[in-house]
Amino acid sequence: MSTILEGISMNKNVELGDNHELRILKDINLEIEEGEFVSIMGPSGSGKSTLLYNMSGMDRVSSGSVKFRGSDITSLSEEKMAQLRLKHMGFIFQDINLLKNLSLIDNVMFPALISKDVEKNKVNQKAKKLLKMTGIDKLADHNITQGSGGQLQRIAICRALINNPDIIFGDEPTGALDSESTEDIMSILAEINRRGTTILLVTHDAKVAAKTERVLYMVDGSIVAQKIMGKYDPQKQDSKKREESILNWIVH
């Protein structure tokens, strides 16, 4: 397997005034392999989201570096970083952030239409295919007030997939959803991962982490432990057992 993303001695500090500096990430080294499905857990405030944003180039480390497929992205210009994110990365957040004045399918198409030289027809077809894959093709022409939280999160997943990203970053993508919608979203993400897209997500929920193949645990700005679970196969494995083993692992 080859490494898609590598963080090397990552530190993130913020100035709080009064000559006081908060160390949010402390010398973190992390490799994510192509095709992996990894979750980050840990107590509130331990630095999970900050790690995700620094690994994805949405934020910049204070020292250390991040490599995407072997190339250092730490010192890319804002414009080059934005291009890299647009072409190679997809993002899904707890706060879904869809555009109000666009239909749901136009929201999905939006990141593709920003790029130059795209054929709107092709993008439309791709968006329709994604809506079908996530089971919400009937909602294409609706607006965001006409979808449930779970449906809108599927739209957000389609939007994250429209440019065929190599890696998807999720910050609590199921955080605002009920347990049934959480299961649906995790099944969709597992399918996307099976088709080859790498996924790195932050979650508080052991049920969600149970569907991933490696769980990282952060405390106070450091990764203090990791649990290698292997890929989840719903035909062969009991997700409840995986969830319990994660909860036991966290306790111990």
Ligand SMILES: Nc1ncnc2c1ncn2[C@@H]1O[C@H](COP(=O)(O)OP(=O)(O)OP(=O)(O)O)[C@@H](O)[C@H]1O
């Ligand atoms: N720009 C900033 N300025 C000041 N403090 C910050 C900043 N960004 C993050 N922090 C602080 O850094 C710590 C880690 O934040 P982060 O959001 O990464 O944690 P988290 O583990 O994702 O938390 P949660 O699970 O509650 O979302 C928190 O104490 C947060 O308040």
